[in-house]
Amino acid sequence: MGTDSRMYMVHCMTPVHVGAGQGVGIVDMPMMREKVTEWPYFPGSSIKGVHRDFFRNGNHKQPDKWLDVAFGKGSSRGEDDAEGAERDADDGNAGALVMTDARILAFPVASHYGTFAYITCPLVLKRFKRDVEAAAITMPELNVSTLSELVQSKQDQDQSVVHSLSQLRKRDHATSKDHLYIDEFVNEAVEDPTFTAWADWLAKQLFADDHISQSMLTERIALVSDEAFQYFVTMCSEIVPRIRIDQNVKTVAEGALWNEEYLPTESILYGLIWSDPFLGQQHNMNGRKLLDELPQKTYLQIGGNATVGKGRIQCRYVKGGAL
Template sequence: MKNKKMYYIHCLSPLHVGTGQGVGVVDMPIIRERITEWPFVPGSSIKGVHREYFASKQSEQWLEAAFGTSPNEAGNAGSLVLSDSKLLAFPVASGYGTFAYVTCPLAIKRMIRDAAAVGFPIPDVNLHQWEQVLKNRNEADDESAFITSSSVLACKEYIYLDEFKCKKEQDASAALDTWVDWLSGQLFSDEMSQRIFTERFVLVSDDAFQYFVTMCCEIMTRIRISSDAKIVESGALWTEEYLPVESILYGTIWCDKIHSSSEAITAQSLMKALSGESSLQIGGNISVGKGRVRCRYIEEDC
């Protein structure tokens, strides 16, 4: 497929893309995939914030060609296709190194498959070999985790992630280091952020990752104060769920058909605008600083 890119989202503040009123312990839960229970950001939300971002940077004709006309107007659909943002790495508190960027074989497999669907190459990785080691340890009731050679997370032979004590594993062939270095270059443009990522990268089993993403999201309690009495108003106490700071998601963008009569607007010109990095705000509670993200667009030859 021509005219395609990967995009990566790095959360700079807690992110809440909700589903409305919850029926469980959390009043305002975040949206999750039905089958995996992993948090994600719908493509409609990604498209909406991009339209708002480009509203002051591009012409109305460009906006309508890229993102479509208003629902109240007769017109066309958008030419740019923005997929859902799926979870790649989840931040977890660590006994050493403060926190870890945790991922699992299934999350990496899904990224490779999604990238391949639009013809975006992902470097080969010894995923089956690492997955087998994690599986064997798990069957022996001894959770383990792969880290890089430059990791700051280990204390002697163990890594402490939330409630998990994981046996340290390292790839003797250095294939993991090579792949994580490549991934850090995709996610971050500056050396400091790349180093932070490689030093805190952890590959755990799918089951351990499932626990982290379902049990370790951020829960905030909110109240509303009466402007007159300066006390909490009756019933104005609720909880909200957030995807934590440092979460990393990915998605794909492509343009295979132009919905515009203007010859000046081409697929290449639309995709060219999505380059470098954008600072966006996604989801709810943006007036209190939530939802700040850095969105990075990667072309095939990067």
């Protein structure tokens, strides 16, 4: 039997470090990346963990029974009960809510015009379109094959697709063409009405009641080639040096200098949420009721270094259909 689903969309309000452990290269503490693509992502376990904390302690605090059904409960077998006898029954259960990894949708890169650009690429859009269809979400028609052809090299220069209201482009009066100056690259800028319609839809889903942020996104989003996107997400992350001070001499403690990698502020990611059948004790909650507790948006903290202002994200939830 199918159940309702949601797509969650993440907007990074500060740099985020969801770490992959100790690195072996220049970066001592790299962030999590997909094995095949090397694109940054947030593991579903991290997403689910911060949601559990939100529903345990946040403004939408839920009772323990709801938390046990939604997020799971550890078994108490082997523990002593109130009378001191060892429990034998296995009363643990897996959580009914399923949260996928958060995949990258748009990555912020410095731009000579417009300050910065939200860049994406055809391969990202193909995966996004596939996930949108899986969640039965209605989205404007997006012909990714046509967009892929537009961003291919033309006379040794890549093209980028931009919104009709883009602030990223600069007119070259000698050639009567628009160009984008993103990081160290120069691309010819072209418009596509389907990309404009999709960007408008995305802005409304991500910033439903924030018209300023909607315009920031539509004016700065750009579609680049898969190869250019690969370069940006692997070479243009935020690297922050950290130190620990020796309080006795007020200088850096020996061996206490390291580098951390962060997903930059303004990064946009997405994932899916649905509810599996609950396998446990009797209850009066179904999958739809669990998902209905999700608010329109939440502010969460994910990853490390919360006390220095890192890891602040906004999540919005787009309602889908049956999976």
